[in-house]
Amino acid sequence: MDLSNRIILIGMPGSGKTTLGKELSEWMNLPFFDLDDLIESKEEKTIQQIFGQEGEDAFREMEASTLEGFCNSHNKFVLAAGGGTPCYYNNLELMNANAKTIYLDVSAEALFERMNKTAVEKRPLFKNENVLDKIKSLIESRRPFYEKAKHRLMSDSISVEDISGILKEESHRK
Numbered sequence: 050m051d052l053s054n055r056i057i058l059i060g061m062p063g064s065g066k067t068t069l070g071k072e073l074s075e076w077m078n079l080p081f082f083d084l085d086d087l088i089e090s091k092e093e094k095t096i097q098q099i100f101g102q103e104g105e106d107a108f109r110e111m112e113a114s115t116l117e118g119f120c121n122s123h124n125k126f127v128l129a130a131g132g133g134t135p136c137y138y139n140n141l142e143l144m145n146a147n148a149k150t151i152y153l154d155v156s157a158e159a160l161f162e163r164m165n166k167t168a169v170e171k172r173p174l175f176k177n178e179n180v181l182d183k184i185k186s187l188i189e190s191r192r193p194f195y196e197k198a199k200h201r202l203m204s205d206s207i208s209v210e211d212i213s214g215i216l217k218e219e220s221h222r223k
């Protein structure tokens with residue numbers, strides 16, 4: 050399968066998957082999708098409602114099936130995964146088989162800074178938690194999954210140029 054027009058961004062909540070994904074899609078002239086939005090449209094509920102009414106396990110099932118359906122029905126895309134997507138079911142293997150995966154590796158402190166600016170209530174995993182501690186423990190447990198992405202950018206100021214740079218470099222190596 051030609052993966053050159055199939056990009057998936059993974060990383061912690063607040064790492065910039067949506068923001069950079071949109072910019073990258075314009076840059077590469079590819080359609081942009083956000084897995085959280087796809088789940089919300091399919092279920093006709095917000096992520097908070099799904100977590101609140103059906104629980105996280107049900108959400109993870111919906112996430113895995115939406116991802117699989119998406120990969121099977123789209124040829125060209127930039128997809129922003131959900132923060133936890135790589136860590137459940139065979140999502141990571143599926144993403145690596147179907148796209149170029151890029152891990153946006155942003156420090157806990159920078160994520161915390163950004164998270165303060167966005168509504169914590171929109172992020173069910175952080176509700177009633179010490180946010181910085183929760184970010185750190187999530188990074189600890191998720192890093193083994195995130196690190197299996199094909200590419201990784203480690204910085205608190207990742208730009209779309211950085212992403213296109215690693216993609217270009219890879220195409221030159223071939």
Ligand SMILES: Nc1ncnc2c1ncn2[C@@H]1O[C@H](COP(=O)(O)OP(=O)(O)OP(=O)(O)O)[C@@H](O)[C@H]1O
Pocket residue numbers: 060061062063064065066067068069085129131132163166167205206207208
């Ligand atoms: N490269 C960046 N440098 C600085 N700030 C950024 C960067 N990318 C995103 N931000 C800011 O961080 C916040 C979160 O970004 P964004 O929503 O894109 O993250 P996300 O990875 O999609 O998170 P989620 O998993 O919650 O959907 C936003 O306020 C955004 O403006």
Ligand SMILES: O=C(O)C1=C[C@@H](O)[C@@H](O)[C@H](O)C1
Pocket residue numbers: 061062085096130131132133134172173174
């Ligand atoms: O980090 C996570 O586990 C999540 C991140 C969001 O993108 C949503 O997918 C949901 O809130 C769960």
Ligand SMILES: [Mg+2]
Pocket residue numbers: 066067068083129
């Ligand atoms: Mg997002």
